[in-house]
Amino acid sequence: MKGWRPSPPLLLLLPAIIVLAAVVVLPLLLSLYSSFTPFRLTKPETLWVFIGARNYINILSNGDFWIAFARTVVLLTVALNLEMLIGLGLALLVEKASRGQRVLRTIMMFPMMFSPILVGFQFKFMFNDNIGLVNNALQALGLTDRAIPWLIDGNLAFIAILTAEIWSSTSVFAILILAGLLAMPREPVEAARVDGCTPWQTFRYVTWPFIMPFASIAMTIRSLDVARAYDIVKIMTDGGPAGRTELVWTLVARTAYSDARMGMANAMAYFSILLSILFTVYFYRKLAAARTQIAAEW
């Protein structure tokens, strides 16, 4: 009898599994453990003190954390929906263009190559209350005569962050939905028109089902990276003013590195990981459903 030999796919996947286990899974297990300790970076010996779920209880009874958590969920929900809508609109606009589609598509990809930290910086610059482009333009057009404190007022800062977030990520949706539109056969649309559908009906019942899977792909890709918003917020407001734009991620960073309370921060980090995983699994399942639909229809 021959000895056990690993199957080829397992062998091929082994390097990926090893790297991911070493750099992601093991450290996360460590942080899971340390979330049950009062670990502080300044006092290494506290890593060995076990305090049970006290960190989690503290967090759950902490109003600031819940506010930051709720704000993160709201930001993501609003941002993802708007990105989807605007991306769809943009894709439809470009698809309708008779000339220069290539150039338009290239321009559309422009925001994708901006590092999130750069996006944050450029919008911090543009929304600056004193010298920013937005205020200057509004004042020059006579829409307002005072400087709007974009990044200083809590609600306005939220809008500014949302704008930056949408600007940077809409192109993912636009490009993939456009790919779907271009791959779509023409006949069904024409048939619908002949049968007397209004443009809205044509879109809703013919075009949309076709491009839905592409929108799901975009959503899945996007949801892999929701935490990118940290970079943008970090540089635009850093959670300020007075914690009014604090997101889960900035709160984690502050607790861990400014307050050096690693145990507590790890416990919080687990909530943020959970949030990301929920988003991804949700959209991944939609993607899987879309796949089976396509397999059946195409």
Add this chain to the structure above:
Amino acid sequence: MDQNSLHRVRNKALGIAHGVGLFLAMLVICLPGIWIVLSSLRPTVEIMAKPPVWIPQELSLDAYVAMFSGIGKGGIPVLDYFRNSLIVSVTSTVIAIAIGMAGGYAFARYRFRAKSAMFLGLMLTRTVPGIALSLPLFFVFARLGIIDTHFGLILVYVALNVPFTIWLIDGFFRQVPKDLAEAAQIDGCTRWQAFWQVEFPLAGPGIASAGIFAFLTSWNEFALASQLTRSINSKTLPVGLLDYTAEFTIDWRGMCALAVVMIIPALTLTFIVQKHLVGGLTSGAVKG
């Protein structure tokens, strides 16, 4: 007016509205970038002017000269940051592509148990927010003494890029018909030869664009790099950008100049891959 000409007028109006909408959308997309480039070329006085100066009076490359002239003269060590960014991004990309090719091939060509769950599992490692992952990594790296080194950052970026690279490369291998490799094997190639001589060249452009995508991810990453780097030994450009805000006042012009330096490689590379990138994303995901 008869119905015919009414229809024509309406069509014309719709056409104009479409053009205007398209123009506005493109303007919103481009404006921030243009504004950054413009600001990097203008003197600080003009940027700070109140009321604003809309039309630049003078353009100069002073900001770039100051930036590259070293720490003493109001510059930051951009060359060091640039070198670090380049080393870390290129190395981690090459390794991630090698690992991703093996993994992507496994997903595209073999059937095995728990394949779908495995794929999702790989993707989920990618969703872990950088800042959450940085906490334990910071601690472990500090213990191992690889904090503030290229090696540490490369290791992290390889792990960061592998899942998505697998997704993309899986898609590109699926586009290569299975029959080609089988034909080659019938003609006497080993599976290994068939891969390198037939499938690899066909999937090549796609793999290259997956590589560029991985490069961009490393090039742009901030959350992890900001915690795992300390000094010019390993600080990358995104972290270096914060050097300008660390002071009490922000040097807008300098920051704009650094932003331009950061964006140029990314810009060039994205233009090269754009066509393949979309193909890889959609085919991999749709023809599941």
